[in-house]
Amino acid sequence: MDWSSGDSQGQPAQPQAPPRFPRIWVGYLLGAATIVAEMIAIALHPELAKEPLIVPPLYLFLANFISLVYWLVCVYEFHVLLMRASSGSYSIKPMRAAWFHLIPVYGLYWVYRWPRELARFVNSRLPAPLMRPERTGFAVFWAFIVFLLLDRGFGMILLFWAASHLSRSLRLALAADLGPPQGPLSFS
Secondary structure, eight states, X not given: OOOSOXXXXXXXXXXXXXXXXXXXXXXXXXXXXXXHHHHHHHHHOTHHHHOTTSOOOHHHHHHHHHHHHHHHHHHHHHXXXXXXXXXXXXXXXXXXXXXXXGSTTHHXXXXXXHHHHHHHHHXXXXXXXXOOHHHHHHHHHHHHHIIIIIOHHHHHHHHHHHHHHHHHHHHHHHHSOXXXXXXXXXXX
């Protein structure tokens, strides 16, 4: 007697839908909303421009926080795509990729390292190199520095500008034909 539910008997396994690419346009909107929140905060509280260590108003804090969280979600989604495309052999796990941003000093190195690894992955899938790994890493690193030190809204827009380049290159790499399979074909 079979006590299983019978849902999987005789039915082929459904292939998983491919993960979606991060929605970069949402990041641009969040960056613009952060800039607007900064302008409103400076207009209503001019002391914020003079003393940066004052606690910001809640709407400015929320705009910054939501923007950063969405950036981490996009980093996670990029790495889910990379894990699926490499059949699990990509060296950086998605959760680690997002959480390593939050380690105080290591996070500065991390925002340089993971885009560089993504660029190497893209170049490995294409017949001719498309991305320069060091430049890609520096683009994200400098955007993150602008986000941390100069202006949160403008820095977020720069981060998502770099992410749009990563997304476009990754789309090309995943759409590329890898050529004929290596080795003999197995017929069963």
